[in-house]
Amino acid sequence: MSKSLAKTKIAVAGTGYVGLSLAMLLSQHNEVRAVDLIPEKIDKLNRFESPIRDSEIERFLAEAKEGLRRLCFTATLDMDTAYSDVDYAVIATPTNYDDATNSFDTSSVEAAITAVRKVNANAWVVIKSTIPVGYTEELKSKLGDRKIIFSPEFLREGKALWDNLHPSRIVVGAPRDDAEAMAAAKRFAALLAEGADSIERNRKNADGTTGIPELILGTTEAEAVKLFVNTYLALRVSYFNELDTYCEVKNLSTSDVIRGISLDPRVGNFYNNPSFGYGGYCLPKDSKQLLANYRGVPQDLIRAIVAANSTRKDYIAEQIEAMVVRLVYQGVNQPVVGVYRLTMKSGSDNFRSSSIQGVIKRLRNKGIPVEVYEPTLDEEEFLGCQVTHDFQSFKSRCDVIVANRWADELSDVAEKVYTRDLFKRD
Ligand SMILES: NC(=O)c1ccc[n+]([C@@H]2O[C@H](COP(=O)([O-])OP(=O)(O)OC[C@H]3O[C@@H](n4cnc5c(N)ncnc54)[C@H](O)[C@@H]3O)[C@@H](O)[C@H]2O)c1
Structure with a gap:
């Protein structure tokens, strides 16, 4: 798929509803590598076939295959190469509720972040998976890593890419006292907005504002919004x-x-x-x-x-x-x-x-x-x-x-x- 539009380099961990729709959205204007553990999913994506049923994702892939749409997108199992030089690593891996521990199992999020940090100390990690309230700040202090922010995802399954092309709002969480993290959060929000349908970027809202409402909140508040x-x-x-x-x-x-x-x-x-x-x-x-x-x-x-x-x-x-x-x-x-x-x-x-x-x-x-x-x-x-x-x-x-x-x-x-x-x- 074409690389001529490449700007920001982004890796997305997980090609489920969240990861794949974001990868499609962001690959319109950025260089995106989608990573998964499942070879069949990666093979399908490299044949421009969607591993999930979602009419907009299927349309984007079909149009890219025909050369009618330029997406700067690759799918791979090779984490080291995918993560090594990216500016953002978006984490969209599962967080199932574990009845034994009374909490989400966040091990896949941690595994993906470990894989990113193995080859890239500088990328901003954006957690898109749904996580417990307070998780990001706890993880940051556990890992001694301040470059992790959180952005809640609001899509519906089956309409995943449509919802990202037509978002009700964009929310990103970062600590207010960390200017660099706030700047990374604002830039990530801008990347999401850039990928949205132009109708949404120019829409008139009921409160008199124009465009997609963007909220940069504290990390823990952003986590609370989602739950x-x-x-x-x-x-x-x-x-x-x-x-x-x-x-x-x-x-x-x-x-x-x-x-x-x-x-x-x-x-x-x-x-x-x-x-x-x-x-x-x-x-x-x-x-x-x-x-x-x-x-x-x-x-x-x-x-x-x-x-x-x-x-x-x-x-x-x-x-x-x-x-x-x-x-x-x-x-x-x-x-x-x-x-x-x-x-x-x-x-x-x-x-x-x-x-x-x-x-x-x-x-x-x-x-x-x-x-x-x-x-x-x-x-x-x-x-x-x-x-x-x-x-x-x-x-x-x-x-x-x-x-x-x-x-x-x-x-x-x-x-x-x-x-x-x-x-x-x-
Ligand atoms: N599905 C939704 O409607 C929705 C909406 C908002 C938020 N979320 C949240 O987003 C997260 C992902 O949900 P989903 O529905 O996209 O999940 P999914 O199960 O459809 O996809 C997750 C993908 O991540 C892959 N994966 C697992 N571990 C990995 C790793 N270490 N590295 C790379 N890939 C890995 C899996 O193989 C799978 O393909 C969850 O936390 C969920 O709660 C989901």
Whole structure:
């Protein structure tokens, strides 16, 4: 891919949703090396194929392949070469929540920083992975390394590059008393803004400002922004889910109640569609991490946000069990529960930590046979359930079809479907 636009040299550790979308964004105007541990991902990228499903990333790579877009981008497993002479090393590796330690497992972030420092003492390390509040300052003093800053990432999976081309805001955290770190943070924010769509750079905001809001915050405040925004989103999902539980138990119309409250402009008619629970890679783990960060700080709500998701899945599984029991009373021998898609949203191919998985586990614990229809899953079995790819026989064989999100292809079996997708949208 072309090198003629190269300016700042940037390495990105991790080619997942965060790393790859940033690598694409930044490689429009800078020289970017994307690094991963997985050879198949690197091979795909070097063939201009995306290892993840994301229409904008796929478009960028396809256009670069055709010579229609200039991206200064390479993908490699060779960390020493990739990191040796870069100005910035962006860390976008996973931070899964570890229930044993009650904290994120940040070992991949530390491994990536160690690999950078092995060959490059001067690069500014920008952590884009989501980390516990206070992590960056602790790591800096542990490593005796002041050139580490943090920038929270706000993208959605499947729309990762689109969200970086159209960012709601850019936030970078650096210590206010370190002028060099503040300058590095501002320069990094400018690099992100430079890669954004020109419409966003010229947009008029409601508060009268122009362009993408850029916030340079203290490092720990920037870390808090990330966990608090995701925990707020988990709260909002849980709120409408518990509203739905109440309405179902009390035999009220949930959709009427939601419409009635959402017309209040302070509530708004969005992000209010009931589901089986909040899920995906980030909301469950980030809300647990925020709860862990609250140790010693008075709270009730944060614990409740974490607990509410479990209660909701218990309730959903009980509703499905009740349908199965009714079918048995009606004479159906061994009713089969079919799970339609493992994904959180329609159109997605990713089902990391999707809420339906918690429902499946609960149904299996109750001894209810479950079959899964998931066309993107190339396995025979999932969580001990048979996986089928034959949609027609799945529809005819299953007595109850459980769908976190409705799809029109279920219309002919609508009477068997159990969903709480009341507004038929994400
Ligand atoms: N997925 C999201 O929607 C999202 C949004 C905002 C923030 N985040 C945060 O960003 C981080 C990354 O998330 P993701 O969804 O992109 O993860 P991902 O699992 O999709 O990708 C991470 C990649 O990092 C690679 N990797 C692991 N260790 C490495 C190392 N030492 N060096 C180089 N590569 C390494 C993995 O092989 C993998 O390809 C997490 O902390 C996550 O919480 C994710």
